[in-house]
Amino acid sequence: MDKVVGQVSGLDYWRKQLWGAEQLQMLTDRVRPSGRLIADGVVIRDLGVLELEALKRVCREEGVTFYMLLLGGLQVLLYRYTGQGDICVGSPVTGRSPREVDGLIASFKNTVVLRGRISGGMSLREVLGKVKETTLAAYEHWDVPFEKVVEALGLPWMAGRNPLFDVRLTLHDRPEGEGLKLSGARLQGEQGEEPTAQLDLGLDVVESAEGLRIGIGYCRDLYGADRMDRMLEHYIRVLKVIATDPWMVVDGVSILGVAERELLLGEFGHHRREYKGAETVVDRFREMVYEHGESVALVYEEHEWNYGELDEASNRLAHYLISKGLEEEELVGLCVERCPEMLVGILGILKAGGAYVPIDPDYPADRIRYMLEDSGCRLILSRDEERKVVEDTDGREVLLIGEEEGPVTDVARPVRPDQLAYVIYTSGSTGWPKGVMIQHRSVLNMVRGKAPALGLRPGIGVLQFSSLSFDASCYEIFGSLLHGGKLVLASRSVILEPVLLGELLRRHQVELITLPPSYQQVFGEDTYGIKTIVSGGEPMVPARARKLMERGIRVINCYGPTENTVCTALSTTPLHSSGVVTIGRPIGNVEVYILDDRLAPVPVGVRGELYLGGAQVARGYWRRDELTAERFVPDPFDREKGKRLYRTGDLGRWLEDGNIEFLGRVDEQVKVRGYRIELGEIEGVLVECPGVLQGAVAAVEDGQGGKRLLGFVVTGEEYSPQAVFSWLGSKLPEYMIPGVLIELEALPVTDNGKIDRKMLSNPRKMEKT
Known part of the structure; x- marks a missing residue:
């Protein structure tokens, strides 16, 4: 007893x-x-x-x-x-x-x-x-x-x-x-x-x-x-x-021992590269005009522009902007759809010494008004088709691209490497977007750093897929035009229709495109002549990447926040032998550190937060000194002092061979029934399931002081809830399997194209009607 x-x-x-x-x-x-x-x-x-x-x-x-x-x-x-x-x-x-x-x-x-x-x-x-x-x-x-x-x-x-x-x-x-x-x-x-x-x-x-x-x-x-x-x-x-x-x-x-610390901070963390020639976007474009003046620079619908024609049109606009009193580093709003005027506007603003602020015409009126007020743009470039969304803003002058008059000769105004090239607005934690300031030297280092892996060269056909308000467009545009490539523009209606997009790719012999994983399933058995797909913006879906590679397409996985100029690291073999997906290694002159809460390097294989430094770190947030100081911190490994690291809020770890595995966001870690869970881990398994085109997972309150997992799926023809639960059960422990699957027509996204987690936390609004 x-x-x-x-x-x-x-x-x-x-x-x-x-x-x-x-x-x-x-x-x-x-x-x-x-x-x-x-x-x-x-x-x-x-x-x-x-x-x-x-x-x-x-x-x-x-x-x-x-x-x-x-x-x-x-x-x-x-x-x-x-x-x-x-x-x-x-x-x-x-x-x-x-x-x-x-x-x-x-x-x-x-x-x-x-x-x-x-x-x-x-x-x-x-x-x-x-x-x-x-x-x-x-x-x-x-x-x-x-x-x-x-x-x-x-x-x-x-x-x-x-x-x-x-x-x-x-x-x-x-x-x-x-x-x-x-x-x-x-x-x-x-x-x-x-x-x-x-x-x-x-x-x-x-x-x-x-x-x-x-x-x-x-x-x-x-x-x-x-x-x-x-x-x-x-x-x-x-x-x-x-x-x-x-x-x-x-x-x-x-x-950490001395040798391991040196490996993490040296060989793994950064690779020095020496790039000769131009030091600004403007000077590099001038080199391309000199070398490839008669070559096709731009294709839109059935029209082509060579480098010489694009140079003259942008020179004319630059002279016009200077006549309007444009000052060095002054911000100019650019509100246009994908079209030749978009390229003329970008180059014209840069040649005049200004920096462009991309404004998506499809944005809500309140967001556009906020961006224009926050940036303080005095001048806005647009076309007749889009001017209505910006013409009612007080105290700003709307200029229509193509209607300016002036010389087509080169602009004499010098541009420095540390001068602003653009300010792009991203979603903010407060609900209002924040402007990220990017300099010429950062853009130039980014396109040069990616060029060898992507095979950028004179004459290569590159699709301009991303909206100008997404920083991926910066790589597409400058990656092509600063290497003598042929940039193919697709209208919004073509982008949204896979059949029309495929015909465009084949007709103009496009070899290189950038597609987020959620869009990669549009390719069936036909590759349309594509040789390389750059995957970015979201975690890669291994099953889709594997299918593309089986059809002879190179798949390159890229990682990089806006604050580090589009691309920080890339992998030409993202499906790692260990079974995980990697974002590869840092590109040239970019520094990557994976640190703990004390800003100390974590060992190989251990989770930490990604901090980025080197040639591509943004100047900071436009008119947000406090936020800049919070996110751009002093570099603890800088002997000279004065350098900064961008604190990404992203989680990752080093693998044995120096590749990086991306592990999601710091703020996407949740706790359910006592278990700490990374939502991205579940989502990675969910989207691999046959019949699931897109997937997301959210942890919501269960009404009893705890949380429960919900799965959200965009479905294909093979979809079956029973098959999905069986699939998840074969690959995940029981506590990581969502209790409910909710079918959606499309996943909710934020203004910068990422999954809107706040919307997912209110599932009633997400259900199919």
Whole structure:
């Protein structure tokens, strides 16, 4: 009876202790397969007697056992890897406390879960004190069966995944010479059949007369040996800091070695390139006119303009703007659809020393009015077709492109590399757009940096697909015109009709197009002569990319926020051998750092926030000094001082070969039923399902203080809700599967073409009628 009462009391303890505990969010090197995993990998490191004695001395000073110190060091390392302050580690326990089992011959083992709560400002001594409290309390209730604890918490069992912890720590007490098993892999002794794994990692520690032996057993389905070897090295670094400076705060512990730090900040992070010739967009275009004056520069409908004609038309406009008193870096509104006047307007403004502000004629009137007032544009360039949307703005003069008069000779006004080229407005967190200021040298570095991978060259046919209000249009326009290419403009009606677009591509021999993943499904079996598709603006959909590549099309995955001039990194082989999709490496003269909350580099394979520096960082936000200071921070790695990094709010990690895996947004991480979830991970699986053309996931309030997942899908002919749920169930754990699928005609998007998460949070407005 006493035993039953004791277990009930212990169960109450475990309910309170583990309620709401989070699964450890440590990223695996490879995509987690469904089903059971084989535990067949091991790495080992040794510590000498002197180092062991230093650790034991700290144990005596702090009044903790050696196991407690080892656990404290592991919790610190896992916190630094994940940024997660709630960490559960499993520990096997053997005991015989009930009197009834004293006389029995058997092994009485159980598993206890040791939950640690850590913050970066805690000292290592404080961590050890917390571990001591947790461990002593847990061992008082060790005899409650682990299965009973899981059942009481209502947690699901999944193949290859423990319901409460992914990492185990064991301090072995073994006779001298006995072999040690690590998660199914044997350090010495005979070989046997490998058992299946229920854990990702098992950390085993053995003390001997020679010192300390530490090993990590791991699943090769999930991790590579190099990653685990580094993890063991990082763990030993943490232990050494505990031994030498237990007053150190958790965030102050340096886990990177010199060589690894230099790799991340050097070879991985940036690549220097020397570009000769022109230093501004204007001068580079002049070079193209000189070299390719008679070549086709622009195609629209059935009309063509060569470089010489485009040069003269833009010269005439530049002279006209100067006669209107346009000053250096003065902003000029440009409100036109895709048409030749759009190109004349851009080049004319730049040649006159101004900077253009793209204004989409389809924007709501309030947004257009706000952009014009915020930018302070005195002059607006437009056509008869679009002037009605801007002509009622007070105090501004609307000029119609093509009606100006003036010389066609070159403009004498010089333009500097650090001069503004354009100010483009993007969505703001306050609901009002913010203008991003981009300079000539940034534009020029971007188009030169992408050119080798994209095969930009004289005569190449490039489609101008993006709206002028999207920064991808900057790359399309300047990538073509600054390399002697042929820019093919498509009217809005053609862009929206796949058949007409395909005919246009074939007729004008377009080789290179930029398409967001959500639009790539318009291509059936016919490739229309396309050789390269640049994917950007949204996470790549592997299944669609694979189909395009099977048809002989090169697919290049690009990443870059507006604040770093369109393209920061790209991958010519985005479907990585590990099973993940990558955004590749930084282009020339662009710096990429993946940092933690302290602006310190994170190890390879560890999640962090992307910070961007180098030649393409924007000057800042137009008339938003406070926001500029918040998002453009001092470069902590700049020895000269004065350089800045743009804090993207994007998450990513380095892979072993220096490629970057994009992991979504900082603000898209949600917590459902105690599990921390990245919505982008679910969406990546959802859009791969047959019959799903587009997909998104949102976490909404469930009315009981928690959240539930909803899936939104734009469907094709093969769509079946049952098939989608089956697909998700085969690739995701149960807690990551949306409870409901809502069919939409189209996903809601913001003004800059990205998924509108706020609209998804109100699903009633999204349902089909």
